[in-house]
Amino acid sequence: MAPAPTLTLTRTLVELIRRQITEGAYAPGSRLPSIRALADQHGCAKNTIVNVFEELTAQGVVEPRRGSGFFVCATPPRPKEEEEGSLSRAMDVVWLMREQLKHDPGHLRLGDGFPPVEWLHDVRLDKFHQKVVRTGMGALFGYGSRFGYLPLRQHLVQKLAQHGIEAATSQIVLTHGANQALDIVIRNFIRPGDRVLVDEPGYYMLYGKLKLSGARIIGIPRHADGPDLEVLERELKRPGKAPLFFTQSLAHNPTASDTAPHKAHQILQLADRYDALIVENDAFADFKPATAPRIATLDQLRRTLYIGSFSKSVSAALRVGFIACHRDLASDLADIKMLVHMSSSEYCERTLDVILSDGHFSRHTARLRDRLQQATDAACRQLQQLGAELFCAPQQSMYLWARFPGFADAKPLAQALLAHHVVLAPGSIFHVEPEQAVPWSRFNVGLLSDPRFAAAMAGLLDRQA
Structure with missing residues (x-):
C-alpha cells in the first residue's frame, strides 16, 4: 500500500x-x-x-x-507560537468558514454547508420586494421591536405548533440567523471558565464562539442514535454550576444522525435531575418532516431553548433566525440582542413573513425534502461503492459523515483532493481539539454527484492499492 x-x-x-x-x-x-x-x-x-x-x-x-x-502586508501575522488570547483559540474554525464564503466555480466544495443554489431558485427574493413595501414603508426606516417583527413571530407560532411546540409570540426572539441566536444565548449564560457541554463531533462555529467566550468546552460523543447518555450524565453530575448542553436532535451537523425518541426523553430526564438547560439547534427543520421528534416538543420550552433558521431553506443572504424559550428568558435575550445589535433586520423579517404567507413556500419545502431524500440515497450508494464506511445512513440529511480505508486521518485525504480542485471538510474541524487525527469527513449530499469527486477518489484509491 x-x-x-x-x-x-x-x-x-x-x-x-x-x-x-x-x-x-x-x-x-x-x-x-x-x-x-x-x-x-x-x-x-x-x-x-x-x-x-x-x-x-x-x-x-x-x-x-x-x-x-x-x-x-505591513504587519504580517505573528507566528503560531506567538499567538495567544481567546481569538487565537477560535481560529481553528476559520479555514472552513473562508472556504464556504468563496465563490470559485473551479473548485468542487464537498464540505459546503448549504444546499446547491439551484435547489432554492424557486424562492426568488426579488419578486417579494413590492409586497414587502406594501406592508408599511414608513416602518422600514426604523429599528423595529427588540423581539422582532410581530407578524413573522405570529407565523412562527403556527410553524412551531406543527412541530408540536406550544409558544406565544412573547416567547420568540428574531435574530440574524441561527448564529446570532447562539451568540445571544452564549452572552446571557456563559462566563469565562464555565463548563459547557456540546455534541462531539459538532458544529464548528459553535466551538469557535464558545472559545471566544472563554468557556471550557466538554464534548459529549455523538452516536448514530444521538448523544452518549452515560458521558452526558457523568458531566452533568459534576459539582458546580449546571452546564448548558448544546445539541442538534435532527439532521445533526456533521454526522447526519437523528436523536432517537427514547434518548430525547432520557436527555430531558437528566436535565431535570441535574437542573441543566438544553439548547436545541434545528437549522434544518424545513428539510425534515414537521412531526419528527424534537426535544423541545417533549419539553415545551421548560428547559429547552429552541433555535431555528431559514438560511438553508430560503437564502443565507436573508439572515433570519429565531430563539423560542420561556417567556421571562425571552425578554432577557431580547434585551441582550438590543444592547449588542440594537435590532435584527425588519426588512429581512418582513420579506420572510411575505414568503411564509405565500402558499408557494409549503410546496417549496415539500420539494426540498423530496430532493434531499433522493440526493441522500444516491450519495450513500456512491460513497459505499467507493469503499467508504458511513457513520449512519439517514433518509434525509444535507450531510453524510464517512471515512475511507487507508486514511487514519482525513487531513491528508483533503490535501490530496485539493490537487484535483475538490475541497473536503476533514473531521478534525468538527472536534473540540482539532489537532487530533480523525478519519471521518463531512460530505454535502447535493454535490457528491459531481463526477470530479468520483474521478479524484478513484485515482487516489488506485494508487493506494
Whole structure:
C-alpha cells in the first residue's frame, strides 16, 4: 500500500513563502516576485501561483494591489507560537468558514454547508420586494421591536405548533440567523471558565464562539442514535454550576444522525435531575418532516431553548433566525440582542413573513425534502461503492459523515483532493481539539454527484492499492 498523500504543491509553496516572509527574506511592505517569475522559479503552472497568493491573502500575509502585483502586508501575522488570547483559540474554525464564503466555480466544495443554489431558485427574493413595501414603508426606516417583527413571530407560532411546540409570540426572539441566536444565548449564560457541554463531533462555529467566550468546552460523543447518555450524565453530575448542553436532535451537523425518541426523553430526564438547560439547534427543520421528534416538543420550552433558521431553506443572504424559550428568558435575550445589535433586520423579517404567507413556500419545502431524500440515497450508494464506511445512513440529511480505508486521518485525504480542485471538510474541524487525527469527513449530499469527486477518489484509491 502506498503512503498517504502529503502536502500539495500549492500548500508547500504557501508554507515556503510564508516562512521566507517570517524570516525576513521579504520585508514588510515589499513587492513579491511576479506570478510568472515564481511559476518559472518553481517549475509549475501560473494557476498554482495564483492559488498560492489567494491563500496567503486569506491568511493576511500578503495583499494584492491593482496593476502592481502582490505585496507583503505591513504587519504580517505573528507566528503560531506567538499567538495567544481567546481569538487565537477560535481560529481553528476559520479555514472552513473562508472556504464556504468563496465563490470559485473551479473548485468542487464537498464540505459546503448549504444546499446547491439551484435547489432554492424557486424562492426568488426579488419578486417579494413590492409586497414587502406594501406592508408599511414608513416602518422600514426604523429599528423595529427588540423581539422582532410581530407578524413573522405570529407565523412562527403556527410553524412551531406543527412541530408540536406550544409558544406565544412573547416567547420568540428574531435574530440574524441561527448564529446570532447562539451568540445571544452564549452572552446571557456563559462566563469565562464555565463548563459547557456540546455534541462531539459538532458544529464548528459553535466551538469557535464558545472559545471566544472563554468557556471550557466538554464534548459529549455523538452516536448514530444521538448523544452518549452515560458521558452526558457523568458531566452533568459534576459539582458546580449546571452546564448548558448544546445539541442538534435532527439532521445533526456533521454526522447526519437523528436523536432517537427514547434518548430525547432520557436527555430531558437528566436535565431535570441535574437542573441543566438544553439548547436545541434545528437549522434544518424545513428539510425534515414537521412531526419528527424534537426535544423541545417533549419539553415545551421548560428547559429547552429552541433555535431555528431559514438560511438553508430560503437564502443565507436573508439572515433570519429565531430563539423560542420561556417567556421571562425571552425578554432577557431580547434585551441582550438590543444592547449588542440594537435590532435584527425588519426588512429581512418582513420579506420572510411575505414568503411564509405565500402558499408557494409549503410546496417549496415539500420539494426540498423530496430532493434531499433522493440526493441522500444516491450519495450513500456512491460513497459505499467507493469503499467508504458511513457513520449512519439517514433518509434525509444535507450531510453524510464517512471515512475511507487507508486514511487514519482525513487531513491528508483533503490535501490530496485539493490537487484535483475538490475541497473536503476533514473531521478534525468538527472536534473540540482539532489537532487530533480523525478519519471521518463531512460530505454535502447535493454535490457528491459531481463526477470530479468520483474521478479524484478513484485515482487516489488506485494508487493506494
